[in-house]
Amino acid sequence: MSDVILSVSDLHVSYGPIRALRGIDLQVHAGETVAIVGANGAGKTTLMRALSGLLPVSQGKAIFLNHDITRTPTHVLAHAGMLHVPEGRGTLQRMMVEENLRLAWEIRPSADSFESARQEVYQRFPRLQERRHQLAGNLSGGEQQMLAIARALINRPQLLLLDEPSMGLSPLFRHEVFRILADLRDTRMGILLVEQNVRSALRLAHRAHVLSQGVFTASGDASELANDPAVAAGYLGHGKLNPTL
Ligand SMILES: Nc1ncnc2c1ncn2[C@@H]1O[C@H](COP(=O)(O)OP(=O)(O)OP(=O)(O)O)[C@@H](O)[C@H]1O
Numbered sequence: 183m184s185d186v187i188l189s190v191s192d193l194h195v196s197y198g199p200i201r202a203l204r205g206i207d208l209q210v211h212a213g214e215t216v217a218i219v220g221a222n223g224a225g226k227t228t229l230m231r232a233l234s235g236l237l238p239v240s241q242g243k244a245i246f247l248n249h250d251i252t253r254t255p256t257h258v259l260a261h262a263g264m265l266h267v268p269e270g271r272g273t274l275q276r277m278m279v280e281e282n283l284r285l286a287w288e289i290r291p292s293a294d295s296f297e298s299a300r301q302e303v304y305q306r307f308p309r310l311q312e313r314r315h316q317l318a319g320n321l322s323g324g325e326q327q328m329l330a331i332a333r334a335l336i337n338r339p340q341l342l343l344l345d346e347p348s349m350g351l352s353p354l355f356r357h358e359v360f361r362i363l364a365d366l367r368d369t370r371m372g373i374l375l376v377e378q379n380v381r382s383a384l385r386l387a388h389r390a391h392v393l394s395q396g397v398f399t400a401s402g403d404a405s406e407l408a409n410d411p412a413v414a415a416g417y418l419g420h421g422k423l424n425p426t427l
């Protein structure tokens with residue numbers, strides 16, 4: 183298909199003798215949200231870090247917008263339009279909200295000014311506008327997650343990688359994060375989403391993969407996977423992932 187943004191084939195990643203990913207095949211199309219779900223230690227973060235140039239790939243290939251990015255550094259990928267919001271967020275704690283946004287914008291300055299990019303972000307995140315002169319480190323966990331997503335969005339990504347965006351958040355902020363993701367899903371942006379909140383992730387995504395010990399054990403339409411008895415039994419018991427399965 184012509185609108186493939188990301189195409190991953192036979193990807194392997196190891197930590198010394200530990201083979202964390204063992205042959206991952208994955209595609210994300212423009213306008214598509216793809217969820218990766220799986221137990222703790224399945225390899226989800228490893229996949230995100232390998233795709234965004236933070237971990238070396240031992241075998242296989244990743245293509246982003248027709249360029250081989252298998253060994254491309256993170257900042258080059260960000261400049262090209264692939265933005266990663268890491269697990270644990272990664273905002274600049276000792277800088278103000280607005281400084282965080284400006285430094286992020288400078289990674290990929292567009293024809294538009296910072297002013298207009300900032301306005302666009304504040305429309306989506308009014309709370310960040312209210313807190314624009316506060317230090318990022320003084321924001322609540324939920325607000326910091328908003329800021330982390332906003333820092334990626336200010337670069338107008340073509341592909342957004344999100345690693346556990348709702349982790350550790352109160353129900354109110356979790357709901358807010360998923361509301362924002364639902365808005366983003368309906369744009370031309372591609373989204374690769376890792377989430378422990380499997381029920382919400384499958385409700386949001388178009389397609390999904392279940393990752394277990396470094397391989398995909400189930401793949402398909404997210405709604406079909408949500409109704410798959412094995413997936414339901416393993417991951418939807420209480421609306422959250424059951425790490426024993
Ligand atoms: N820096 C590292 N050195 C050695 N092994 C690692 C390292 N990071 C991760 N691993 C191992 O690789 C495997 C995959 O870990 P990864 O963090 O990708 O899992 P995950 O699916 O993101 O888990 P979680 O749900 O807990 O975030 C695990 O067995 C983990 O112990």
Ligand SMILES: [Mg+2]
Binds near residue numbers: 226228269
């Ligand atoms: Mg992880």
